[in-house]
Amino acid sequence: HNIAELRRLDIAHHLPAQADWAEIEALGGSRIITHAEGCYIHDGDGHRILDAMAGLWCVNVGYGREELVEAAAAQMRELPFYNTFFKTATPPTVTLAAKIASLTQNRLPHIFFNASGSEANDTVFRMVRHYWKLKGEPKRTVFISRWNAYHGSTVAGVSLGGMKAMHAQGDLPIPGVEHVRQPYAYGEGQGMTEEEFCDACVAAIEDKILEVGPEYCAAFIGEPVQGAGGVIIPPKGYWPKVEAVARKYGLLVVADEVICGFGRTGQMWGHETMGFTPDLMPMAKGLSSGYLPISATAVASHVVDVLKTGGDFVHGFTYSGHPVAAAVALRNIEIIEREGLVERTGSVTGPYLAKALATLNDHPLVGETRSVGLLGAVEIVADKATRARFGGAEGTAGPMARDACIANGLMVRGIRDSLVMCPPLIITTEQIDEVVAIIR
Numbered sequence: 001h002n003i004a005e006l007r008r009l010d011i012a013h014h015l016p017a018q019a020d021w022a023e024i025e026a027l028g029g030s031r032i033i034t035h036a037e038g039c040y041i042h043d044g045d046g047h048r049i050l051d052a053m054a055g056l057w058c059v060n061v062g063y064g065r066e067e068l069v070e071a072a073a074a075q076m077r078e079l080p081f082y083n084t085f086f087k088t089a090t091p092p093t094v095t096l097a098a099k100i101a102s103l104t105q106n107r108l109p110h111i112f113f114n115a116s117g118s119e120a121n122d123t124v125f126r127m128v129r130h131y132w133k134l135k136g137e138p139k140r141t142v143f144i145s146r147w148n149a150y151h152g153s154t155v156a157g158v159s160l161g162g163m164k165a166m167h168a169q170g171d172l173p174i175p176g177v178e179h180v181r182q183p184y185a186y187g188e189g190q191g192m193t194e195e196e197f198c199d200a201c202v203a204a205i206e207d208k209i210l211e212v213g214p215e216y217c218a219a220f221i222g223e224p225v226q227g228a229g230g231v232i233i234p235p236k237g238y239w240p241k242v243e244a245v246a247r248k249y250g251l252l253v254v255a256d257e258v259i260c261g262f263g264r265t266g267q268m269w270g271h272e273t274m275g276f277t278p279d280l281m282p283m284a285k286g287l288s289s290g291y292l293p294i295s296a297t298a299v300a301s302h303v304v305d306v307l308k309t310g311g312d313f314v315h316g317f318t319y320s321g322h323p324v325a326a327a328v329a330l331r332n333i334e335i336i337e338r339e340g341l342v343e344r345t346g347s348v349t350g351p352y353l354a355k356a357l358a359t360l361n362d363h364p365l366v367g368e369t370r371s372v373g374l375l376g377a378v379e380i381v382a383d384k385a386t387r388a389r390f391g392g393a394e395g396t397a398g399p400m401a402r403d404a405c406i407a408n409g410l411m412v413r414g415i416r417d418s419l420v421m422c423p424p425l426i427i428t429t430e431q432i433d434e435v436v437a438i439i440r
């Protein structure tokens with residue numbers, strides 16, 4: 001590759017996602033990632049970088065899986081594309097739907113395919129509102145979500161999400177989404193016990209439902225563990241209590257498993273780790289380990305039974321159920337199962353990461369480390385006692401520390417004042433030691 005030329009073209013023609021284009025231009029263009037294997041990515045300047053972000057929370061089986069390449073090639077040869085609009089389906093699409101259903105123990109046995117996590121949430125949005133109309137409660141249109149939640153970058157995804165900076169661009173959220181406080185104990189629960197903080201967060205949800213009016217509330221949506229918000233792990237007992245409040249007022253419960261699904265938290269689904277049962281469940285990322293874009297929205301029978309009374313569900317995408325992406329997802333799930341990656345995350349590497357991160361707690365700039373499975377965060381503070389942040393309330397140390405990590409051969413993400421990580425599920429304990437050593 002002619003890296004200098006690629007950087008020039010990047011500046012002249014490419015608008016990278018979720019990025020400050022002027023900053024990238026000032027830096028001389030994006031870092032060009034050329035190839036990867038296992039847990040390592042390589043850039044055009046010859047750097048080998050340990051990828052503790054699994055790409056973007058997705059490359060769960062690691063890079064360089066030849067059998068995924070073969071699965072894609074074989075399916076492309078046989079049938080590169082067909083849609084599901086014309087009372088049609090393809091073998092991998094149907095087989096994958098059944099496979100996902102079985103991974104939910106058939107609790108969510110109906111699968112709607114999309115190409116991205118954002119689209120999976122758009123599907124949730126339309127299904128839920130349509131469901132309530134068909135059920136004869138058309139006033140139930142409001143979604144309850146959390147501040148600092150991430151549910152995607154489409155109009156519905158940004159609206160369901162609770163990222164104020166994203167709301168500010170595009171005059172969002174759209175009407176019908178209400179946000180409540182997030183269960184972020186380190187940042188927002190100072191001076192409270194874990195139980196007091198948990199109950200305050202749950203009470204905020206009940207208060208919001210009563211303020212909106214239960215008869216207007218359609219669903220509660222949340223990530224079992226907030227990822228892009230900074231790996232926010234809720235206090236013990238939070239989710240069962242949230243589910244109970246939602247059910248008390250008749251709301252549907254949506255678990256956004258786009259990051260947590262497929263073993264990330266040490267069990268197949270984040271909602272299993274957190275102790276609740278959703279009615280709808282968007283998933284993406286780990287479904288194909290990012291090798292091709294595909295997402296799914298899994299739905300409980302009691303919801304689909306109602307939707308089936310409504311004739312055509314006029315929603316879906318050209319790439320809903322793409323056969324090549326589905327074939328790759330099927331083989332990816334086979335790898336996860338064959339190699340026992342979920343169990344390994346739950347019993348070996350997840351606990352190891354927690355212990356390894358805890359060795360950073362004596363560092364003068366580390367306020368807290370936390371993790372669940374292979375999803376972790378290091379909170380950087382200016383003052384451990386007061387939890388004062390660098391750069392004011394929001395904090396600015398994360399991106400600075402991230403840049404230092406990258407310069408030292410480690411890819412992590414900086415979010416406000418924390419470093420977050422989400423390594424491939426194949427990461428070894430030696431590589432986890434390397435992650436922690438570089439952060440230190």
Ligand code: PLP
Binds near residue numbers: 116151152227259
């Ligand atoms: N939901 C969650 C929980 C996510 O973390 C993300 C992406 O990070 C999305 C939805 C959106 O997925 P995508 O970027 O594939 O649209």
